[in-house]
Amino acid sequence: MEYIKIKRALLSVSDKTGIVELAQALAARGVELVSTGGTAKALKDAGLAVRAIDELTGFPEMLEGRVKTLHPNVHGGILADRDKPEHLATIAEHGIGPIDLVVVNLYPFAKTIAKPDVTLEDAIENIDIGGPAMVRSAAKNHQGVAIVVDPTDYAQLLSENDGDGVSLTLRRKLMAKAYAHTAAYDSLIASYFEKQFVEPEAILPTTLRLSFEKVQDLRYGENPHQVAGFYKSSPIHGGGGGTEACIGNATRRDDSGKEVSFNNLYDLDGALELVKEFPDAPTAAIIKHANPCGCAQGETIAEAFVRAREADTISAFGGILAINQKFDLALAEQIVGLNNFLECIVAPDYDEAAIKKVVGGKKWGANLRLLQVEGIAGPGKDGYLLKQVVGGMLVSTRDYRPLSESELTVKSERQPTADELSELLFAWRCVKHIKSNAIVMTKGRAIRGVGAGQMNRVRSVRLAVEQAGEHGPGSVLASDAFFPFPDGPEVAAKAGVTAIIQPGGSVKDDETIALCNQYNIALVFTGVRHFRH
Ligand SMILES: NC(=O)c1ncn([C@@H]2O[C@H](COP(=O)(O)O)[C@@H](O)[C@H]2O)c1NC=O
Numbered sequence: 152m153e154y155i156k157i158k159r160a161l162l163s164v165s166d167k168t169g170i171v172e173l174a175q176a177l178a179a180r181g182v183e184l185v186s187t188g189g190t191a192k193a194l195k196d197a198g199l200a201v202r203a204i205d206e207l208t209g210f211p212e213m214l215e216g217r218v219k220t221l222h223p224n225v226h227g228g229i230l231a232d233r234d235k236p237e238h239l240a241t242i243a244e245h246g247i248g249p250i251d252l253v254v255v256n257l258y259p260f261a262k263t264i265a266k267p268d269v270t271l272e273d274a275i276e277n278i279d280i281g282g283p284a285m286v287r288s289a290a291k292n293h294q295g296v297a298i299v300v301d302p303t304d305y306a307q308l309l310s311e312n313d314g315d316g317v318s319l320t321l322r323r324k325l326m327a328k329a330y331a332h333t334a335a336y337d338s339l340i341a342s343y344f345e346k347q348f349v350e351p352e353a354i355l356p357t358t359l360r361l362s363f364e365k366v367q368d369l370r371y372g373e374n375p376h377q378v379a380g381f382y383k384s385s386p387i388h389g390g391g392g393g394t395e396a397c398i399g400n401a402t403r404r405d406d407s408g409k410e411v412s413f414n415n416l417y418d419l420d421g422a423l424e425l426v427k428e429f430p431d432a433p434t435a436a437i438i439k440h441a442n443p444c445g446c447a448q449g450e451t452i453a454e455a456f457v458r459a460r461e462a463d464t465i466s467a468f469g470g471i472l473a474i475n476q477k478f479d480l481a482l483a484e485q486i487v488g489l490n491n492f493l494e495c496i497v498a499p500d501y502d503e504a505a506i507k508k509v510v511g512g513k514k515w516g517a518n519l520r521l522l523q524v525e526g527i528a529g530p531g532k533d534g535y536l537l538k539q540v541v542g543g544m545l546v547s548t549r550d551y552r553p554l555s556e557s558e559l560t561v562k563s564e565r566q567p568t569a570d571e572l573s574e575l576l577f578a579w580r581c582v583k584h585i586k587s588n589a590i591v592m593t594k595g596r597a598i599r600g601v602g603a604g605q606m607n608r609v610r611s612v613r614l615a616v617e618q619a620g621e622h623g624p625g626s627v628l629a630s631d632a633f634f635p636f637p638d639g640p641e642v643a644a645k646a647g648v649t650a651i652i653q654p655g656g657s658v659k660d661d662e663t664i665a666l667c668n669q670y671n672i673a674l675v676f677t678g679v680r681h682f683r684h
Contacts, residue, residue, distance in 0.1 A: 428581075435472060
């Protein structure tokens with residue numbers, strides 16, 4: 152059947168968003184409404200004529216709602232093939248009327264298990280049985296029935312039903328969505344119970360069921376010939392996010408209309424993750440091609456930005472800025488005054504006057520994308536780190552490993568000063584966010600030199616030293632993994648680095664320690680590594 156006219160609809164929804172309006176519109180088109188307890192009440196309260204499900208089934212809703220719609224009068228009405236006279240004769244013989252539209256969304260299992268105090272009993276009661284059965288019945292028989300599981304589809308359903316009827320094209324789309332809905336629902340239930348009863352100790356499950364919803368199509372991927380989209384993770388499915396301050400939870404504060412690109416989103420994530428390392432002081436990070444070209448702290452967020460930019464003013468041009476405090480007028484004035492073209496900014500909040508200033512300040516301001524991510528605090532640890540390889544997925548926990556001062560081992564003869572120590576910890580938090588082999592030089596809680604993504608560590612040191620230039624003397628250096636030879640530290644020593652932090656653990660550690668002693672460098676081992684690829 153190309154088009155179907157809806158004469159009778161069964162509405163049974165937990166999420167009652169838009170259901171009254173839908174029912175009103177259906178009733179106005181002469182559709183008979185049949186509904187279950189709570190839904191029927193909502194419709195009756197809105198003055199609509201509704202037939203209760205128990206009238207249709209001849210049974211009361213029973214067992215605390217466990218059995219309401221599981222009845223041949225419901226499923227016969229949904230599943231009868233309209234193209235088969237024998238099906239129609241069978242339902243007629245049993246006094247079953249056809250149901251042309253099923254509107255169902257399921258018990259809120261995801262929300263229930265997200266509650267911190269959820270009990271097993273609660274979780275079990277929130278497993279919908281009758282709902283998925285109807286969804287699957289209606290989806291199977293989409294040749295004659297429309298199935299709607301998402302309130303955002305109500306408008307399109309109504310617009311079609313107003314004309315020739317609901318098209319096969321739409322019914323097929325709704326059918327696919329319905330099966331995706333029940334599949335995601337059951338997959339969540341399975342993961343939840345596997346975690347509790349099958350592999351309670353396992354950090355990584357035997358089967359990784361991830362569920363990501365596309366929130367937007369992107370203009371293109373890493374390159375213009377690649378098709379791309381942004382998918383938000385369902386936190387309960389292990390993709391991370393949840394209530395954490397993350398780019399998946401960002402809202403827009405500009406009205407440029409310009410989309411955030413694939414590379415922008417990747418860099419925004421990197422920038423945000425870096426400033427999350429520093430919940431205690433105004434901090435700004437500027438990212439280019441997934442690496443920080445600047446990160447600094449200041450008395451104010453404006454000062455932090457100015458200092459972050461100073462590390463590499465050339466690379467900061469066209470960068471992504473993340474800050475961990477409100478975007479204020481003083482910062483907007485600095486950005487406009489320095490004419491530091493930025494692609495995107497992410498901040499926990501924005502001052503309206505600051506938005507006006509930065510958007511209207513320079514030509515590029517009109518295209519500036521401002522993202523708001525509230526509650527920026529320390530680094531998060533939920534979810535997984537996923538890296539796809541062709542034919543598989545590498546999965547690990549996130550690189551969450553806070554390091555306290557007491558875990559450090561001083562290896563050099565000279566102890567670091569208190570200021571060197573806190574500078575080393577600042578550098579250590581920065582180096583974690585730089586691609587390996589990563590070297591960072593910092594001074595005064597600001598990045599001064601970066602060596603990123605090199606295949607040998609000594610070259611990373613040379614790059615950082617070259618960038619630091621006159622800021623080299625008196626700076627400290629962090630290395631994301633151990634120095635295999637003392638050659639890297641020697642380059643740093645000659646540039647005037649006074650303290651080094653690194654994991655340690657090389658067979659040649661003794662040579663590096665001797666080199667540091669020779670140059671009076673304070674050398675600190677963390678025992679922790681932060682590779683990043
Ligand atoms: N038991 C059943 O036969 C049954 N039929 C429909 N439901 C669900 O009951 C909910 C709607 O209930 P109410 O209209 O009472 O608020 C929907 O989420 C629907 O999927 C059922 N509930 C659970 O399985």
